[in-house]
Amino acid sequence: MNPPKPSAPAPAPAPAPAPAAEHARARASKTVAQAVAGVAGVLALWLGATGAMLWATLAPDERSQAATLLGPRAALLLLAATVLLAALAWAVPRLHRRWVLAPALLADQARVLLGSDSAPDLPTQAGADLQGLAQTLNLLVAQRRQLRADVAQQVQLASREIEQERNRLAALMSELSQAVVVCNLDGRVLLYNASARAEFRALSQAPALADGAELIGLGRSIYTVFDRRLVAHALEQIDQRHRAGQTSPTAQFLTSTPGGQLLRVQMAPVRAAEAIEAGGAGGAGGAAPPVNGFVLMLANITLEFEQASVRDGLLLGLTEGSRASLGNLTAAVEMLEYPDLDTAQRERFQAVVRDELALMRQRIQDLAARTSQSLVTRWPLEDMLGADLVAAAQRRIDAMPGLRAAASTVDATLWLRVDSFSLLQALAYLAGRLADEYGITMVELRLTAAPTASTAPAAALLPGATAGPATHAHLDLIWTGQAMSTETVMGWEADAMRSGSGASPLTVREVVQRHGGEFWFERERVRHQAFFRFLLPVADAARGVLAAAAAPVQLAPHDSRPEYYDFDLFKHTGLSGALDDRRLDALSYTVFDTETTGLEPAKGDQILQIGATRLVNGKLRRQESFEQLVDPQRDIPAAGIPIHGITPAMVRGQPVIAAVLPAFHAFAQDTVLVAHNAAFDMRFLQLQEAATGLRFDQPVLDTLLLSAVVHPAQPSHRLEDIAGRLGVAVLGRHTALGDALVTAEVFLRLIPLLAEQGIHTLGQAREAAQRTYYARVSY
Amino acid sequence: MSASILIADDEPNILISLEFLLKRAGYNVSLARDGQQALDAILRDRPALVLLDVMMPIKTGFEVCQAVRADDTLNGTRILMLSAKGRDTDLAKGLALGADAYMTKPFSTRELVQKVQDMLATPR
Numbered sequence: 001m002n003p004p005k006p007s008a009p010a011p012a013p014a015p016a017p018a019p020a021a022e023h024a025r026a027r028a029s030k031t032v033a034q035a036v037a038g039v040a041g042v043l044a045l046w047l048g049a050t051g052a053m054l055w056a057t058l059a060p061d062e063r064s065q066a067a068t069l070l071g072p073r074a075a076l077l078l079l080a081a082t083v084l085l086a087a088l089a090w091a092v093p094r095l096h097r098r099w100v101l102a103p104a105l106l107a108d109q110a111r112v113l114l115g116s117d118s119a120p121d122l123p124t125q126a127g128a129d130l131q132g133l134a135q136t137l138n139l140l141v142a143q144r145r146q147l148r149a150d151v152a153q154q155v156q157l158a159s160r161e162i163e164q165e166r167n168r169l170a171a172l173m174s175e176l177s178q179a180v181v182v183c184n185l186d187g188r189v190l191l192y193n194a195s196a197r198a199e200f201r202a203l204s205q206a207p208a209l210a211d212g213a214e215l216i217g218l219g220r221s222i223y224t225v226f227d228r229r230l231v232a233h234a235l236e237q238i239d240q241r242h243r244a245g246q247t248s249p250t251a252q253f254l255t256s257t258p259g260g261q262l263l264r265v266q267m268a269p270v271r272a273a274e275a276i277e278a279g280g281a282g283g284a285g286g287a288a289p290p291v292n293g294f295v296l297m298l299a300n301i302t303l304e305f306e307q308a309s310v311r312d313g314l315l316l317g318l319t320e321g322s323r324a325s326l327g328n329l330t331a332a333v334e335m336l337e338y339p340d341l342d343t344a345q346r347e348r349f350q351a352v353v354r355d356e357l358a359l360m361r362q363r364i365q366d367l368a369a370r371t372s373q374s375l376v377t378r379w380p381l382e383d384m385l386g387a388d389l390v391a392a393a394q395r396r397i398d399a400m401p402g403l404r405a406a407a408s409t410v411d412a413t414l415w416l417r418v419d420s421f422s423l424l425q426a427l428a429y430l431a432g433r434l435a436d437e438y439g440i441t442m443v444e445l446r447l448t449a450a451p452t453a454s455t456a457p458a459a460a461l462l463p464g465a466t467a468g469p470a471t472h473a474h475l476d477l478i479w480t481g482q483a484m485s486t487e488t489v490m491g492w493e494a495d496a497m498r499s500g501s502g503a504s505p506l507t508v509r510e511v512v513q514r515h516g517g518e519f520w521f522e523r524e525r526v527r528h529q530a531f532f533r534f535l536l537p538v539a540d541a542a543r544g545v546l547a548a549a550a551a552p553v554q555l556a557p558h559d560s561r562p563e564y565y566d567f568d569l570f571k572h573t574g575l576s577g578a579l580d581d582r583r584l585d586a587l588s589y590t591v592f593d594t595e596t597t598g599l600e601p602a603k604g605d606q607i608l609q610i611g612a613t614r615l616v617n618g619k620l621r622r623q624e625s626f627e628q629l630v631d632p633q634r635d636i637p638a639a640g641i642p643i644h645g646i647t648p649a650m651v652r653g654q655p656v657i658a659a660v661l662p663a664f665h666a667f668a669q670d671t672v673l674v675a676h677n678a679a680f681d682m683r684f685l686q687l688q689e690a691a692t693g694l695r696f697d698q699p700v701l702d703t704l705l706l707s708a709v710v711h712p713a714q715p716s717h718r719l720e721d722i723a724g725r726l727g728v729a730v731l732g733r734h735t736a737l738g739d740a741l742v743t744a745e746v747f748l749r750l751i752p753l754l755a756e757q758g759i760h761t762l763g764q765a766r767e768a769a770q771r772t773y774y775a776r777v778s779y
Numbered sequence: 780m781s782a783s784i785l786i787a788d789d790e791p792n793i794l795i796s797l798e799f800l801l802k803r804a805g806y807n808v809s810l811a812r813d814g815q816q817a818l819d820a821i822l823r824d825r826p827a828l829v830l831l832d833v834m835m836p837i838k839t840g841f842e843v844c845q846a847v848r849a850d851d852t853l854n855g856t857r858i859l860m861l862s863a864k865g866r867d868t869d870l871a872k873g874l875a876l877g878a879d880a881y882m883t884k885p886f887s888t889r890e891l892v893q894k895v896q897d898m899l900a901t902p903r
Contacts, residue, residue: 323863324790324834327884331796334888338803345799352792 032093039088044081102130110137117145177382179298182270187222187231190293199298200225203257214666217624219588219616221670222296226265230255234267235291254301262305266297314367321363325356332356381515383539386414386447386473393427393445400428403435408444414473415539422511423475423534429497430477430508430532438481446476450535472517473538478531489521489532579672579699580763584751587762589615589701590668591747593739594681595644597632601684606632607657608646610664611736613744614671618751620744626667627737629654644734658692661685665694672762676719676743678702699762703746705769710753712772722746782899783807783824787817787843788832788861796888797830804892814838818846821856828899833862833873841876848877857898861886879903 058066070077112119121141122134173180179196183189200216203225215225223231234251241249250268257263270293332352335341341349390410397405427445434440449470493508512519518535579587592612598605612626629646631654641647675681678700685696707717711725723730723742726749730742754760759768784806786797794810801808809824811817815837821829829847833840840860847853860878862869873881879898882891 319865320834320863323865323884324793327861327863327886328790328792328796330885331793331800331888335796335799348795349799352795356792 029093032096035092035096036085036089039092040085043084043088047081106130106134106137113137113141117141117148179300181216181222181296181298182293183222183296184293185291187228189216189218189220189222192216192218196298199263199300202300203261203263214626214663214669217614217616218621219614224666224669225257226255231267231294234265235269235294238267238269238291261300262302264299264301266299268295268297270294318363318367322360325360325363329353329356381417381419381537384416384418384420385412386410386416386475387412389416389418389420389423389475390445390447392420393424396424396428397431397443400432400435402441403431404442405431406442406444408446408478410445410447411449411473414447414449414470416473416475417515417537417539419511419514422506422514423536425497425506426508426511426534427477430492433492434479438484440479440481442479444476444478446474446478446531448474448476449538450474470538473536475534475536476531477534478529480527480529483523484530486521493519578763580766581761583760584754584762584765585618588617588671589674589744589747590671591615591674591740591744592626592664592668592681593675593736593743594684595646595734595736596684597634597636597640599680601687604634605684606630606634607684608632608636608644608651609736610660611738611740612664612667613737613740615674615744615748618748620741620748622741625737625740626664627735628660628663630660631656657688661688661692661694665692665696668696668698671698673698673700674703674743674747675700676703676739676746678704699766701747701762701765702769703743703750705772706747706750706754706765708772709759709765709768710750710757719743719746726750781805781807782827783809784828784830784895785809785811785817785820785824785826786830787811787814787820787835787840788830789813789835790832793832797891800888800892801895804895806895814840814843818843821847821853822850825853826856828857828859828895830895831858831860831878833860833864833869841872844873844876844878855903857903859894859898 109122121138124131124134173193176193177195179199180193181189181196182191230253234253237251238249250266252266255263269291272290272292332349335349387410390407394405394407397403431443450472496505496507515536520533522533523530590612594607595609596605596607607630609629614621614624629651631651633656636648689695704717707722720730723746726746728745759765784801788794789812798808809820811820814835831840831843844858847856858878860873860881863884865883870881
């Protein structure tokens with residue numbers, strides 16, 4: 001996300017004035033001398049010829065007369081000729097300077113201006129006619145300079161706006177709770193957000209290992225998750241709807257994943273910008289602007305679907321069960337109305353009535369118990385760290401005049417499922433009324449887990465509460481002060497909230513209902529304290545973990561925002577053509593490193609850790625990384641521990657290589673592998689092929705060999721040394737991921753250096769690497 | 780001679796009332812407590828009319844109805860389906876499978892008797 005450079009033309013190299021002027025002067029004096037000599041010669045010739053012609057027409061006596069007439073005055077003639085020569089010598093250089101040199105100089109200077117805006121203006125002290133020309137040229141140059149500056153400014157403005165829009169979009173995306181993925185027509189991911197990452201983590205077959213990064217990543221194919229035909233079908237539907245006249249058609253499909261999850265996917269097309277402009281006036285009637293990508297909005301509805309099924313079942317049970325019972329009751333009651341029943345008959349019908357009533361009571365009770373969780377809350381709630389909610393409430397109350405809020409006990413581990421906006425409003429409203437009506441100036445906020453079945457007396461049990469983690473939390477607004485009647489303060493619950501900032505038609509009771517919670521008032525006589533208590537639902541444990549995991553995705557501290565998008569990939573259609581012919585900067589790479597028990601895989605050394613990161617479209621994708629410790633199922637030689645820092649205790653309980661490799665294989669699919677001294681790491685991977693059946697048969701590039709291609713004279717091609725040469729900061733060396741990241745940075749810097757040597761494609765790079773000396777050393 | 784009616788329902792609480800009601804109305808009443816019993820009774824006794832509950836064990840009312848209509852010798856058997864399934868789709872299915880009428884629980888006993896009389900009055 002570098003700001004684009006203003007597109008002002010690069011300044012042309014400034015002319016070196018001193019030597020050029022000297023050279024011009026020398027050349028000028030030479031031509032002037034030649035000119036003077038020439039003119040003199042022509043005049044002498046002309047005189048000679050005229051004299052000769054005159055002489056030829058004279059008679060012999062006239063010739064002698066002329067000789068006697070001119071002979072004694074020859075000196076005078078010579079003098080006149082000398083004067084003429086002197087006049088010529090004086091006039092020609094001046095004329096030359098004025099009519100030849102000055103325009104040439106002006107042309108030279110004007111030519112300099114042609115190439116550069118920063119060159120000085122033309123001198124205007126020349127003759128009057130040239131002065132006008134120079135001034136006009138200067139004006140033209142000034143005009144051009146202004147125009148260029150305007151254009152540059154506009155370009156800068158426009159790119160700043162684009163930049164801002166992109167930032168806004170990225171911010172929006174990362175905050176969105178809806179999972180969004182944008183793909184180009186090849187199904188390559190151009191953008192995704194944190195929610196999408198979380199969804200894919202839930203879909204991953206090996207969530208603990210690859211963390212979903214083997215499924216989603218920039219440049220990865222969405223077709224590893226969805227059937228290509230489903231997507232094609234949806235695109236077709238969109239096309240049909242567009243043709244039928246819908247202005248912005250979308251399509252939706254449901255799909256289940258291999259793991260049994262149910263996904264609802266909504267698709268909207270992304271159309272080429274130029275086509276929208278061109279076809280804008282034509283509207284829906286015109287030809288469909290070409291689609292060059294699509295937006296997918298994903299929702300995992302597995303849980304929702306299950307809940308809906310349960311709800312439907314309950315509802316059906318309620319209606320049909322009740323119908324049957326009511327039928328029986330109706331019939332029995334109507335029979336009882338016959339006056340001629342004997343006692344036994346009457347007793348039988350009354351028994352039916354009692355029986356059916358008991359059944360219906362039971363049915364309603366069961367239903368109430370089972371639906372208290374799922375039926376009550378329909379309002380969309382969000383997961384929020386309880387401590388964050390308390391902090392927000394504290395700020396809100398502090399901002400009210402004459403009120404201070406403090407946090408007393410806050411359980412930092414509690415994740416709540418709340419509508420934070422209305423809840424904060426309710427807290428501020430209650431604090432405000434306490435201040436207004438009872439002069440309270442200080443309130444406290446407290447957040448604790450509500451007791452569950454295992455800890456609470458039976459009477460305090462919540463409906464549906466079971467032993468285990470808390471299902472509800474207590475959020476208390478506490479104050480110290482005079483006694484007040486329960487009726488008075490509880491009356492506030494039903495009043496519309498009118499807090500300092502703005503009135504709301506909502507009541508506290510409605511806010512509580514939204515949460516499927518409860519609200520009451522309690523007194524602690526001993527401490528002269530009273531509090532309002534909100535009973536609020538706690539976030540689902542699994543969801544809480546997801547939310548917690550999704551938050552700190554920003555692995556790299558220097559990236560303020562994770563790079564979840566790369567719109568340049570839009571241009572990246574047509575992955576056709578052999579890999580070897582593709583440009584190095586257009587490929588996707590998995591850069592990896594392994595830590596091992598030793599250096600000899602053939603003698604039983606094993607992988608201890610695999611770390612990998614991705615390079616897509618010439619950028620390092622730190623947040624799409626892979627790091628996993630591996631149980632080597634053998635001892636770890638003590639000699640290696642100081643190097644890789646992996647102790648037997650660290651690998652205890654970790655998955656074995658047969659479990660890790662499938663995840664890594666999926667992570668690396670569809671990419672070129674890059675490693676430093678790749679032959680070594682590849683040897684370890686290849687030795688596992690027989691056991692796992694997984695072949696890493698994609699092309700491999702080795703930064704050690706490529707460094708030797710670029711800097712053949714350097715004595716060392718150790719990773720640290722190359723990194724130092726290329727200006728890559730080395731952090732966290734000798735963890736697998738740390739090394740992989742350094743290798744990736746090194747590789748990125750090697751690409752332009754290779755290009756300088758005419759090595760542009762993957763095939764060229766592999767060939768060049770094979771030719772280096774180091775390539776002949778084998779493991 | 781009074782017409783014979785078979786009541787097929789797995790809920791004894793409704794059987795008590797219907798049996799009393801229809802006997803009182805002067806019909807010859809027999810009972811069945813599941814779908815199989817009902818079908819056997821129909822084949823054996825050839826009742827003029829069957830009150831058939833949809834939700835029964837072994838064979839559902841739908842299945843019994845279908846079996847009866849598949850048998851040409853049972854052509855004259857009138858079928859009144861009784862069901863707690865109140866959706867339009869259930870009603871449509873019952874009538875499509877050959878029921879002559881469909882009543883949704885709860886129903887008024889007076890209406891039921893009226894319905895039975897009407898159905899027996901019209902030849903099938």
